[in-house]
Amino acid sequence: MTRAVLLGSPVALAERYDLALVDLDGVAYRGHEPIEGAAAGLGEARAHGMRVVFVTNNASREPESVAGQLSGLGIPTEPVEVMTAAQAAARLLSDRLQPGASVLVVGGAGLVTAVRAAGFVVVTSADDAPDAVVQGFAPEVGWAQLAEAAYAVERGAWYVASNLDLSLPTARGLAPGNGSLVGAVRAATGVTPDSAGKPSPAMYHMAVERAGAREVLVVGDRLDTDLAGARAGGFAGLHVLTGVSSARDDVLAVPGERPHYIGADLRTLLDPHPEPTPTSEGWWQCRTAAARVVDGSLELAGPRTATGEVLDLVRAACAAAWDAVDSGGDLDPGSVPEFVLPGALTA
Known part of the structure; x- marks a missing residue:
């Protein structure tokens, strides 16, 4: 059985993937309010050549209305770039x-x-x-x-x-x-x-069919819908920590809901993403962060004063926890902490 693991990218995700299927609520905006970093992240990603289609489980509004709201928040959008439930x-x-x-x-x-x-x-x-x-x-x-x-x-x-x-x-x-x-x-x-909506991958396939793409990245804030749909559809999935699911949820995620990448917000589209690797001492290393599971308990090591350091700790924790569980071991949820991203806007 193929394991559901984190991926690494030595280049920015906006360079690796030519189409991003981006959720709206909790990713691009929250209600009628913008989410910090969304406009800047998507603008720079588009400048790198990444195309964007917004794919939302919200069925209340027409694509023209959604596109108008996004444009008003500094994210220029055409109705054809919106796919709704x-x-x-x-x-x-x-x-x-x-x-x-x-x-x-x-x-x-x-x-x-x-x-x-x-x-x-x-x-x-x-x-x-x-x-x-x-x-x-x-x-x-x-x-x-x-x-x-x-x-x-x-x-x-x-x-x-x-x-x-x-x-x-x-x-x-x-x-x-x-x-x-x-x-x-x-x-x-x-x-x-x-x-009809996520976690069914139907909307993703419809969006890809409409836009055409070589490499597709799904971006969302919910593991049980956005990221589950990515896994079900065979697409890479990026979890941004600005909405419903938390970094702790990532560590405890079941295989069918696990993300391939984890970032603070949409500005993470402009970043390389390090891939955790195992060490001979039983740790999973991600740059200066490390994690392992011993007797069902998650252990963490490394600095956590900057957002990037905490994200690396989350990535290492995911790798260690997922490997332990997928190998038939136990993981005590009580040993998994909440992860606080300094300076990041999280729900």
């Missing part, structure tokens, strides 16, 4: 339904537009006998819409969700995501929806 959900509907089929849409304008563009008739009531229900996040979704979805699903409509993210990063903290709202319908009906 609404578009992926519409494609999933097309796998089973014929054009002209009726779909009850629970969500925002982005989902309505994508479903109509795929040739379906949008309805708003279970009494319209829809062939399918498709649900995506929107701040205005409430009990009345969830009830209509439940009625339709109970009567046999195919249930599709744009994504199953339980939480959504906002400027004020983590808010309920589409998965939490889906949970209400699932609890009422007992039906689990088919999901």
Whole structure:
């Protein structure tokens, strides 16, 4: 079995990969607020020749709206550079339904537009006998819409969700995501929806098909969606520590959710990434940082006063922990600390 390990890159990731598939919430922005380093990192990456497509599990808005927000935050973006879960959900509907089929849409304008563009008739009531229900996040979704979805699903409509993210990063903290709202319908009906969004790699493949690329890098803040989708799709994945998942989560990650690279924020696209290597003394070394697992306990060594030093310690810790677990050993989660990046903006 091929092990899910960290990779190294002697050159900047923006030079190694010609296309970055970048998540939005928790990576490029948080709610309506910019994330430090996002505009500068993406601008310099593009100057190195890296193309960018923003791939988001948020289905509430249309690509034009997303592109406008990004451009307003200093990240010039065209609508064609945005791939949403609404578009992926519409494609999933097309796998089973014929054009002209009726779909009850629970969500925002982005989902309505994508479903109509795929040739379906949008309805708003279970009494319209829809062939399918498709649900995506929107701040205005409430009990009345969830009830209509439940009625339709109970009567046999195919249930599709744009994504199953339980939480959504906002400027004020983590808010309920589409998965939490889906949970209400699932609890009422007992039906689990088919999901079009990450961690399914479908959106990544759609984005690559649209853009064309030689080497693809997925960039995200969530291990269970962004990075799991990268592993599932066979793409390299960069975890930036500006959103939901933490560096400690990296160390404890299961193989299917592990990143290939780890960085503080999007400026890490401009950096080489050292690869941890084993030593004869049982340590995993990453420049001046080292880590090993002894009797199920993670041990760390090396300086940690600068952001780069802490990142190297995280990389070494991941290598040591993953090797121990994948070799059949134990790892005590209590021995894995929280990692604080000096000067970095983390959630």
